[in-house]
Each structure stands twice: as structure tokens, then as C-alpha cells.
Amino acid sequence: MTNSTAPYLHKVTVRTHPDIALIKYWGKKNKALRLPANGSLSVVLEALHTTTTVEFDLSLTADQVQIGGQVEAGEVSRASQHLQRVRELAKDKGLLNQDIFARVVSQNNFPTSTGLSSSSSGFAALSIAASRALGLELTERELSILARQGSGSACRCVCAGFVEWLDGNNSENSYAVSIAPPDLLPLRDLVVIVSEDKKQLSSSAGHDLAESSPFFVTRQERIGHKLVTLKQALLARDFGRLGELAEAEALEFHSILLTSQPSVLLLYPGTVAVMHLVHRLRKAGTPVFFTINTGFNIHVLTLAEHEQHVRQQLEQLSEVQQVIVSGVAGGPEMLNEHLF
Ligand code: DP6
Numbered sequence: 001m002t003n004s005t006a007p008y009l010h011k012v013t014v015r016t017h018p019d020i021a022l023i024k025y026w027g028k029k030n031k032a033l034r035l036p037a038n039g040s041l042s043v044v045l046e047a048l049h050t051t052t053t054v055e056f057d058l059s060l061t062a063d064q065v066q067i068g069g070q071v072e073a074g075e076v077s078r079a080s081q082h083l084q085r086v087r088e089l090a091k092d093k094g095l096l097n098q099d100i101f102a103r104v105v106s107q108n109n110f111p112t113s114t115g116l117s118s119s120s121s122g123f124a125a126l127s128i129a130a131s132r133a134l135g136l137e138l139t140e141r142e143l144s145i146l147a148r149q150g151s152g153s154a155c156r157c158v159c160a161g162f163v164e165w166l167d168g169n170n171s172e173n174s175y176a177v178s179i180a181p182p183d184l185l186p187l188r189d190l191v192v193i194v195s196e197d198k199k200q201l202s203s204s205a206g207h208d209l210a211e212s213s214p215f216f217v218t219r220q221e222r223i224g225h226k227l228v229t230l231k232q233a234l235l236a237r238d239f240g241r242l243g244e245l246a247e248a249e250a251l252e253f254h255s256i257l258l259t260s261q262p263s264v265l266l267l268y269p270g271t272v273a274v275m276h277l278v279h280r281l282r283k284a285g286t287p288v289f290f291t292i293n294t295g296f297n298i299h300v301l302t303l304a305e306h307e308q309h310v311r312q313q314l315e316q317l318s319e320v321q322q323v324i325v326s327g328v329a330g331g332p333e334m335l336n337e338h339l340f
Contacts, residue, residue, distance in 0.1 A: 004337040007197030008095060008135035009194040011055040013338045014128045017329040020043045020158050020189060020291060020299045022246040023227050025031045025165065026219075026254045027210030034152045035174050039167040041230060042156050045189055045327035047180070048116065052106040052125035053339040054133045057334040060101035067106045067122070076280075079104060079126060082150040086130040089146070096136050102130060102142060105339040110324065116297055119203065123150030124157035128332055139164065144175035153203075160331035164227075182328035185237055186304035192297060193322040194270030199295045201264055202286055206294050216256055243301055247278075250291040257294070268296035271318030277313060286310065 015334035019042040027037030063080040083102050090096040108118045108153065112118045127147040130198065131138050138146065140158060148155035149171075156163040156176040162184060168174030196305060210216050226249065257264040271292065288302040288310050302310050307325060314323050 009056045009058075009100070010133050010135070011053065011338055012129045012133040013051065013335040014132075014332055015049050015051045015335055016121040016128065016157050016332045017044045017046060017182070018048050018050070018117040018289055019153065019163065020117065021153065021156075022291060023223070023230055023249055024293075025152050026207065026253055026256060027216065028207050029122075029167075030171075031208075033171050033174070034148050035169070035171070036152055036165065036167050037220060039227050040153075040156070040165045041227060041234075041265065042153070042163050042165075042181075043187065043189065044157060044160060044163060044182075044329040044331075045100075046329035048108075048110045048121070048191065049122035050106060050108050050125045051117065051335065051339060052104065052122070052129050054102050054104050054126070054129035055340075056100045056102045056130075056133055059194055060103065063101045063104065065104045065106075068108060068112055068308040075103055078150070078199060082123060082126055083130055084126070085136060085146060086107070086136070087147055089131065089138075090134040090136055097111070099146050102133070102339065104130075107339065110191075111193060111297075113198045115152055116191065116295065117293060119151035120157045123147050124332065126150060127154065130333075141175050141177075144177075145171060148174060148176075151204075158332060164231070181232065182233060182330055183217035184234070185218040185242075185328075187240060187328055188302050188304055188307045189326045190300040190302065190307070190311055190314060191245055191324040191326060192274050192320055193295065193324070194268055194274065194298065195296055195321070197296070198333055199266065201266070201294060203294045206257070206260075206264060209262075209264065210256060212261040213259040215252075215259055217231075217336050219252060219256060224291070233249030239303055241299070243287060245290050246301065247289040253291065266296055267296060268319075270317070271296045271298050273317050273319045274298045274300065274314065277317060280313040281313060289290065289299045 162180040
């Protein structure tokens with residue numbers, strides 16, 4: 001059988017952007033549904049992107065998933081579980097009455113599994129492309145809820161600009177919304193690659209350890225206030241305050257990692273060298289701050305007018321392999337050129 005017997009099946013290609021959290025999602029209150037322990041706030045990054053093509057095909061007997069030219073069993077299984085969520089949604093809406101499998105090809109323009117949140121853009125892209133490929137017309141909120149179940153941070157990457165994930169207490173009210181457009185601030189994220197090693201700990205495994213840190217309870221007590229304060233600084237375009245809060249949050253997050261049982265030490269000497277440089281530049285008067293996810297690569301935040309100076313300084317560090325400069329992205333884009 002070919003797809004001509006199922007005219008609602010389309011080949012769809014979408015481009016999404018990963019984000020960098022200024023207030024981190026760390027720990028889950030419901031693992032199966034990926035309900036986060038707390039709300040989070042992020043910026044979607046224009047220079048980094050994931051492109052994904054999905055086509056459902058009646059002749060396939062299993063999902064075929066290729067990411068970055070590789071077919072890796074763990075990734076295929078996680079993507080296939082997500083495709084099943086999309087199939088179930090299509091069945092609920094009367095668009096499908098049998099399981100039809102999909103061919104998925106996905107590519108990132110940045111190093112994968114190095115702590116640059118490839119799962120955030122990856123599952124956002126898969127959610128959008130797969131749902132459209134089955135003829136589903138989901139709202140941004142529905143897409144966010146769907147993407148969240150593939151990877152929590154992906155719920156933010158279906159949105160544009162500066163994004164807040166409302167933590168919620170059930171699947172229907174845990175989703176992300178855009179709180180400000182990309183041009184709110186001339187923010188630049190200098191994504192500093194100090195290594196392309198594959199990271200030792202997946203974020204999913206890391207979330208399970210969060211509660212083992214004695215500081216996790218304190219974090220939870222303070223996080224609501226922190227979110228409100230950072231949001232206020234953002235909406236007031238107060239970059240100095242925003243950066244200060246984001247850097248303190250990154251250090252708190254890594255303190256939780258370091259004090260988890262077992263301890264998780266992800267920072268490389270190069271990461272720490274960049275942290276010191278940021279502090280030196282700040283002392284000398286440049287508004288510049290850092291944040292880090294579950295990896296060794298580090299995000300250096302500044303304003304457009306200081307981008308060149310900060311970049312030059314970063315590139316002088318022997319530990320720095322590459323600096324990718326990013327502005328703030330708009331939302332996902334549909335592409336007419338497909339990957340297969
Ligand atoms: C440190 O969204 O990758 O980047 O839901 O298990 O897929 P899963 O986790 P994931 O965790 C991201 C953690 C973080 C912080 C953040 O992006 O908010």
C-alpha cells in the first residue's frame with residue numbers, strides 16, 4: 001500500500017531552536033508525564049537549530065529514526081514512544097484507525113549530547129512535524145503539552161522568544177507560553193564549546209538525582225520568588241539584574257548536581273576558565289554573565305554592543321574550541337525542502 005490511499009498523510013519538515021534556561025527545570029514531580037518540580041524560564045536560540053522531516057508510510061512495519069546520520073537504539077526507542085503519543089492523538093481525533101509507522105530524519109547544526117539541549121529542539125520538532133504529518137492541527141498549547149512528554153524542555157521550544165513553562169499539576173496545565181518577543185532585549189548568547197565529548201549523564205537520569213541533594217528542598221522553597229524576580233527584570237529590560245539572577249541560578253543548579261548522591265561533576269577546566277573570564281570582564285565593566293546546563297559547554301550572555309569584545313576575549317582562551325553567537329529566535333519554521 002502507498003500513501004496515495006491515505007491522502008491526509010503528508011511529508012513535513014520543520015526547523016526548531018533549542019533554548020537555554022535562565023531558571024532551570026530540575027527534578028520532576030511526575031516522571032511519566034514529565035511534570036516539573038518547578039516552573040522555568042528560557043530563551044530560544046536563533047543560531048542553533050534542529051531540522052526534522054517526518055513521513056508516515058503505510059508500507060513500514062516499524063518506525064525508522066535517523067538522527068545526525070546515526071541510528072541509535074535508545075534514541076529510536078524514545079522517538080518511537082513519542083510517535084506513538086502522536087498516533088494516539090490522531091486516533092482520538094478520528095484521523096487514524098490503525099498504527100502507521102513513520103520515517104524520521106533529524107539533523108542539528110550544533111554538537112549533540114554535549115549539554116546544548118538537543119532534546120529540547122529535537123522533541124519540539126518531532127511533535128510539530130509528526131502531528132502535522134498525520135493531519136493534526138494542534139494549537140501552540142497542545143503542541144507544548146505533547147512536546148513536554150517527549151522531553152520536558154521541549155515544551156518551551158514550540159514557542160518564540162522568551163518563554164515560561166508554567167509547571168502545573170496535571171498534564172493539561174503544564175505547558176509553556178511566550179512571555180516576550182525576541183526583540184525585547186538585544187541579548188546575545190555566546191555559546192562556548194570547550195569540548196565535544198559526549199556528556200556522562202543524560203538530563204533524564206540527572207532529574208532522578210535532584211532530590212538526593214540536601215539543598216534541593218531549599219531550592220524549591222525559593223524558586224517561586226526567583227522566577228517572579230527574574231521575570232520582572234526581563235520585562236523591565238534590566239539586563240544587569242537578569243544576568244545576575246541567571247548566573248546565580250546556574251551556580252545553584254550546579255551546586256545541586258555536585259551535592260547529589262552520587263555527586264555529578266560536569267564542569268571541565270575549560271568551563272571554569274570561561275567562568276573566571278566572565279568575572280574578570282564584569283569587574284572591568286562589561287555586562288556579561290554565564291549560565292550552564294547539564295554539560296561542560298557554557299553560555300555567555302551579554303548585550304549586542306559588547307558581543308565583539310566578549311567574543312575576542314573568549315577566543316583567546318586556549319580551552320575554547322568554538323564560539324557560536326546567537327540572538328533570540330522566533331518560533332518554529334515550516335520548511336519546503338525535506339531531508340529525504
Ligand atoms: C538542565 O528537558 O532534557 O537543561 O524531560 O528528562 O528530557 P527530560 O529533561 P530535559 O532537562 C533539561 C534540564 C536543564 C534545564 C532546563 O533546560 O530547564
